[in-house]
Amino acid sequence: xxxxxxxxxxxxxxxxVDGELEPAEAARVAAHLDACPACTRMQTxxxxxxxxxxxxxxxxxxxxxxxxxxxxxxxSSAHYGLAARHWRPTLGATGLALAAxxxxxAVLPRGDTMPDWIVAAHIRALQPNHLTDVVSSEQHTVKxxxxxxxxxAPPVKDLAGDGFPLVGGRLDxxxxxxxxxxxxKRRQHVIDLFIWPAGEEDYASGAGARDGYNYVRWQGNGMAxxxxxxxxxKELGEFATLWR
Ligand SMILES: [Zn+2]
Numbered sequence: 001x002x003x004x005x006x007x008x009x010x011x012x013x014x015x016x017v018d019g020e021l022e023p024a025e026a027a028r029v030a031a032h033l034d035a036c037p038a039c040t041r042m043q044t045x046x047x048x049x050x051x052x053x054x055x056x057x058x059x060x061x062x063x064x065x066x067x068x069x070x071x072x073x074x075x076s077s078a079h080y081g082l083a084a085r086h087w088r089p090t091l092g093a094t095g096l097a098l099a100a101x102x103x104x105x106a107v108l109p110r111g112d113t114m115p116d117w118i119v120a121a122h123i124r125a126l127q128p129n130h131l132t133d134v135v136s137s138e139q140h141t142v143k144x145x146x147x148x149x150x151x152x153a154p155p156v157k158d159l160a161g162d163g164f165p166l167v168g169g170r171l172d173x174x175x176x177x178x179x180x181x182x183x184x185k186r187r188q189h190v191i192d193l194f195i196w197p198a199g200e201e202d203y204a205s206g207a208g209a210r211d212g213y214n215y216v217r218w219q220g221n222g223m224a225x226x227x228x229x230x231x232x233x234k235e236l237g238e239f240a241t242l243w244r
Contacts, residue, residue, distance in 0.1 A: 004032055006212065007230070009039050010123050017046040042211045045116050052113075053175075067151065114226075117174050119210040122192045122228045125170070125181065131190065132168030132183050142169045146180050154180035154195040155223065162242050164191065184239070191229040191239060198224040207233065207240075216240040 009032045015021050016029045033040050125131050134145040143156040149171055158166040164184045172181040177196040184191040198219045205218040214236050215228040227240050 003035065004028065006032075006036065006039055009036070010042065010211065011127050013039060013043050014046060014120065014123050015127065017043065017050055038211070045211075046120060049113065049116055049120060114174075115208055115210045115215055118194060118215055118226045118228050119213045121172050121174060121181075121194070122213060123211075125172070125183075125192060126190060131170065133170035135168040137166050137168075139166060142166065142182070145169060146171075150178055150180055152197050152223075154182070155221065156182060157243060159184065159239070159242050162238075164239050164242065186229070186231050186235060186239070189229055189231040191227055191231060191236065193243070194226040194228070195223050198222055207237065209233070218244060220244060 009029065012021065012025055012029050013033075016026055021029065033043060134142055136142050136145075137158065137160065139156040139158045143153070146154055146156075146169065156166070156169070160166065164186055166182060167185050168183045170181045170183070172179045172194060174194065174196065176199075179194045179196040182193040182195065184193065207214070207216045209215070213228055213230055214233045215226055216236055216239075217224070217226045218240060219225065225240075225243070227236060227243070229236055229239075231239075
């Protein structure tokens with residue numbers, strides 16, 4: 001059997017860590033990991049993140065965050081048939097992130113694990129039907145969609161004129177933060193732009209890579225921004241420059 005591409009495996013590894021794979025798929029992952037040190041390192045990082053979440057002390061989340069999470073759950077199960085289908089298969093991973101948001105608001109040391117979280121959230125979103133809760137190329141549709149679903153109003157821009165069309169948005173959860181995720185395309189590449197209110201602990205501008213994915217981070221107008229994609233660093237940098 002020819003080796004399976006690592007990009008495909010990333011999706012399966014994420015699901016495997018969340019305990020969501022059928023035995024046959026889990027066996028495919030195990031066979032790939034036997035032969036691929038890079039994916040094995042990625043699995044190790046995901047397992048480490050997962051165990052950190054489980055080991056974290058629990059503190060009550062602030063009311064706006066609880067309200068945002070309730071709105072997400074209610075929206076998924078009630079008004080949005082589409083979103084409900086997105087929600088269900090992500091329950092393992094999203095449930096974990098959700099538990100992190102609820103249990104450890106403002107407790108998790110951000111340190112250098114944030115790129116791991118960002119890349120993990122991006123890979124999770126790339127799984128079928130996870131990418132967007134609202135599908136629209138219209139910033140005037142996407143921006144109000146976040147209203148009432150998040151305790152902050154993320155800025156939304158379309159960069160279609162510059163070759164980075166906006167394709168939609170979704171709610172996501174990163175440690176300590178419900179986040180807006182704006183989804184852009186560059187040719188066949190997906191760019192996730194995560195946005196949340198910047199805290200003092202957030203990073204200054206920078207860029208880097210994890211597991212074959214590139215990221216660029218910056219802050220502006222009280223918000224933290226993280227763009228992540230398998231797009232090359234040069235074009236992702238252009239995206240960030242245009243966005244800022
Ligand atoms: Zn691999």
